[in-house]
Amino acid sequence: MKKILTCCLLLLASTCFSAIPSPHIYEWGKLTVPENYSYAPSQKLQIYWEKLKSNSSSPEAIVMINGGPGMPHDGFHRDTGEGTYGKDWFYALRTDFDVYYFDQRGTGESSTLSYDILERRNIRLYGTENICRDIEELRKNVIRKDKIAVLGESYGGMVALTYAIMYPDRVSKLIIHDSSPSNEYFTHMHKNFSEMLAVLDSDLPGVRQNMLTTIQKFDNNEVTNAYNIAVTGRDFLSLILNYTYSFRGQIIIAYMVQDIATQGRSDILDALLGSIIGREDSPAFMALPPTILLVQSHEMLDEKAIAGVAAGADYQPWNYDWLENNVLQARREFRDYVRLSEFNGFNVISRLGQIKAPTLVLVGKTDFICPPSYAQTIKNGIGSHCRLLTIENSAHSGFIEQNEYVVGKIRNFLIGHWPGYDYREKSLIDFSSRNITAEELQQLWLEGARRLAVGGF
Numbered sequence: 001m002k003k004i005l006t007c008c009l010l011l012l013a014s015t016c017f018s019a020i021p022s023p024h025i026y027e028w029g030k031l032t033v034p035e036n037y038s039y040a041p042s043q044k045l046q047i048y049w050e051k052l053k054s055n056s057s058s059p060e061a062i063v064m065i066n067g068g069p070g071m072p073h074d075g076f077h078r079d080t081g082e083g084t085y086g087k088d089w090f091y092a093l094r095t096d097f098d099v100y101y102f103d104q105r106g107t108g109e110s111s112t113l114s115y116d117i118l119e120r121r122n123i124r125l126y127g128t129e130n131i132c133r134d135i136e137e138l139r140k141n142v143i144r145k146d147k148i149a150v151l152g153e154s155y156g157g158m159v160a161l162t163y164a165i166m167y168p169d170r171v172s173k174l175i176i177h178d179s180s181p182s183n184e185y186f187t188h189m190h191k192n193f194s195e196m197l198a199v200l201d202s203d204l205p206g207v208r209q210n211m212l213t214t215i216q217k218f219d220n221n222e223v224t225n226a227y228n229i230a231v232t233g234r235d236f237l238s239l240i241l242n243y244t245y246s247f248r249g250q251i252i253i254a255y256m257v258q259d260i261a262t263q264g265r266s267d268i269l270d271a272l273l274g275s276i277i278g279r280e281d282s283p284a285f286m287a288l289p290p291t292i293l294l295v296q297s298h299e300m301l302d303e304k305a306i307a308g309v310a311a312g313a314d315y316q317p318w319n320y321d322w323l324e325n326n327v328l329q330a331r332r333e334f335r336d337y338v339r340l341s342e343f344n345g346f347n348v349i350s351r352l353g354q355i356k357a358p359t360l361v362l363v364g365k366t367d368f369i370c371p372p373s374y375a376q377t378i379k380n381g382i383g384s385h386c387r388l389l390t391i392e393n394s395a396h397s398g399f400i401e402q403n404e405y406v407v408g409k410i411r412n413f414l415i416g417h418w419p420g421y422d423y424r425e426k427s428l429i430d431f432s433s434r435n436i437t438a439e440e441l442q443q444l445w446l447e448g449a450r451r452l453a454v455g456g457f
Contacts, residue, residue, distance in 0.1 A: 049102040070294075181347070199365070219233040237326075238322070245369070352382050361387065362391060
């Protein structure tokens with residue numbers, strides 16, 4: 001099981017979007033920025049940007065900040081599978097906005113940060129604040145507008161909050177999608193996953209108890225699979241982690257643990273294992289990019305907070321032992337490898353009141369990574385000019401799984417027409433079909449691997 005489990009902890013290598021944007025509706029280029037903004041002779045970096053051109057004759061501008069850390073902006077595009085872009089998930093914003101995407105420093109088509117050059121780079125300069133400085137350079141030199149709207153999803157939301165604090169007079173409107181105002185998401189990952197499983201139980205009754213029974217059965221060697229692979233309870237928790245990012249994936253988990261709890265086996269588990277076996281050494285997988293490990297080691301790996309978590313109450317089924325071995329250890333090893341001694345913990349809770357722009361915070365009701373309580377903290381900190389929208393039947397990817405509803409609400413907010421048109425929110429029935437194909441299982445699992453990478457969001 002070790003090689004199979006390793007696959008669960010790896011990120012898709014094809015992080016650079018292979019499709020080509022259409023010049024009819026896109027422009028793109030590279031912006032030169034200093035690696036070190038405090039040192040004039042600093043070596044230069046290239047920041048790749050794209051503009052989805054507006055239909056309007058006098059458009060405003062919005063900058064989209066993707067999740068990660070360490071991920072390019074690919075997740076905002078829909079891949080046609082034919083080497084070209086499909087409509088972006090935020091295509092509807094073209095009516096009033098030029099939509100700008102960019103690859104954060106060290107990722108994608110921007111100047112990359114690879115293991116080969118780590119010792120030749122000042123790796124402490126590849127974190128949240130310098131990404132914000134890059135956005136400001138993009139605003140000044142490419143967008144050339146006094147103010148921009150900013151949307152950040154997941155880790156991108158953490159960047160967006162920081163940008164709005166660093167440059168409060170440059171943000172016209174701010175949208176935060178499934179994010180966190182501090183590094184607590186990282187130190188409390190096992191707590192969040194376990195507690196949100198109980199929340200999911202309100203929509204899918206029995207899922208929590210079935211999960212607990214399933215883990216016990218794995219640990220008692222009472223679960224069989226078509227490949228006779230030895231799987232422990234902890235292995236299983238990591239194996240299914242990639243499904244937690246989407247509501248459809250969570251439903252797949254619910255069906256799987258129901259089968260295992262009652263029958264000691266599951267066709268879904270067999271299909272999942274079958275889709276992974278033989279891919280362990282595939283070039284489609286690679287070790288986690290250094291930018292993920294760097295930002296998480298430098299800004300998220302709070303050893304004092306972790307010590308408090310370890311000494312406190314444990315949680316089930318994702319427990320501290322799982323967090324320690326499957327998430328924290330790899331970050332510690334990376335930190336030691338690059339001799340990163342200082343810690344610059346991410347936490348903007350006390351500074352949220354500095355944000356001046358009207359703000360919309362969105363969160364999936366069953367977001368395991370950044371639960372709704374984090375969204376409430378952001379709203380409370382920003383104050384009366386902040387709206388909070390909880391998205392039903394959505395996890396950590398509302399703009400994808402509830403696309404019409406979420407993007408419609410975002411557009412209404414941006415153009416000042418709230419609540420505006422009442423876009424349809426998909427119901428539980430839209431997601432709950434048990435007709436699960438092997439292709440869907442693999443697609444959702446690989447997308448989860450690309451988006452989550454065990455704590456890299």
